[in-house]
Amino acid sequence: MVMSRLAVCFSITKCYYLLLSSYLHATREHRYLTLKVNVRSKGPNPEIELTNYMKSIEDIHGGEVHVRRVLDSFSIDGPHGTHCCILYEPTGIDLSDFIHRLEDGALPQVMLRPAVRYILIALDYIHQLGIIHTSIFSFNTYLEP
Template identity: 30%
Template sequence: MPVCRDDLYVAIKVCVAEKDHGGETRELQTLNKLASYYRHLEHVVKLLDNFDLKGPNGIHTCLVYELLGPNIPDTINAYFPGGRLPGKLAKSIAKQSLIGLDSLHRYAIAHGDLHTRNLTFTVPSMDYMTKEEKFIEMLGKPEIGLVRRSDGKDLETGIPEYIVRSSSFRTHMWNWAQSIKIIDFGESFLYTTVPQTLHTPLPVRAPEVIFQDHIDYRVDLWSMGCMLFELFVGQPPFDTFLITPTILVAQMQEMASDELPERWHEKWETMKSSDDEPTESTAPDLQEWLEELYFNSAQIPDLTRQDIVRLGRIIGKLLRLEPSARASAKQVLDDPWFDE
């Protein structure tokens, strides 16, 4: 079969195969709606095309995206030995991510999986690299590992013969464009088709998901509060190591600027009684924790204490246990601090 080639480099996401492949996936449904608004979505990844691929395990939906650069954690690991972004760069990224989220919510779309690994930097167009060898030189040669059974027997049908390590951009690719886009719409949903639950990483998961309450776009506002915290200090506000829902909710109550909604009290008592983990948290409040992590770091701060105080107030408007009490992305963006 002839291969069609053009001078456009793309990223392809191959979704998990489905035995019964009928209609659009939730992700594709969201992205198809977004396609009408791309000219207004500067900080959201663009879907260029999609197709189905039949494999031994079923039919894979394949999504063709514009090519983007590394995500936030990978960038920090590669270029910032202090473990966090410079404050002014973090502020720029925070504003861009809020613009991106506000635009999604304006078009009645919730992301559902907002965290720093789903924020990626843009890169200059590489379409001028007509020779594939040059492209591989920029990204590095793909590393392939053979798949073997531990007992030495033959692989079963449907198991891949090899896997390929994800590529990463080399140091000289970093262009300091400082422009980011929100990616990965696997947990996204339209306001009219709300899922029963979400699989957002636990440390940034909204409390209403944990309490199995009604879900709507405001889950993104809680996750945005966690993400803003992490952008400036290099870690989320809550524990990430061996965290459980019970421990997390206890920490949420220490950090949040409001009380646990009464409708969750009964379930919270059940969680505490069925979990051996201590729920009496001695964690500092949000502002204390933010200042401690920012100023007691090996990295020299480039933001003032007043900057961090104002940042803490902004995050506090998002980290509210009651979803209806959270500030919208637009309200947060209207804070003058982002333009100073």
């Protein structure tokens, strides 16, 4: 990934940005990506390490499609140190924001059952890989667009 092929469209939060990318060399297609700029860190980034680990194992489970993975990463030097930047596919709205926009403030059962099912499939997949997710919340569970 070459940083010059990224154009920031707008800021989503203080560390996430929506980007327009043209880094698909052969086709010159444009696509949107999400950029996460991490606070400076001295150690390796666990998100990148976990993605590399998951990529190294063949998925026979099927849960892989429900787990967000790093597409690419790079580092940038800022005035206060080096920052790890991570590129992802854009997600849909997070579950918490979606629920707050509903009239009753709760997921209807017809939506709740599949949501819980997909979360459990993703958890089963990462648990079979020996990975434990310690912070499952509605604000970090995303709906597909």
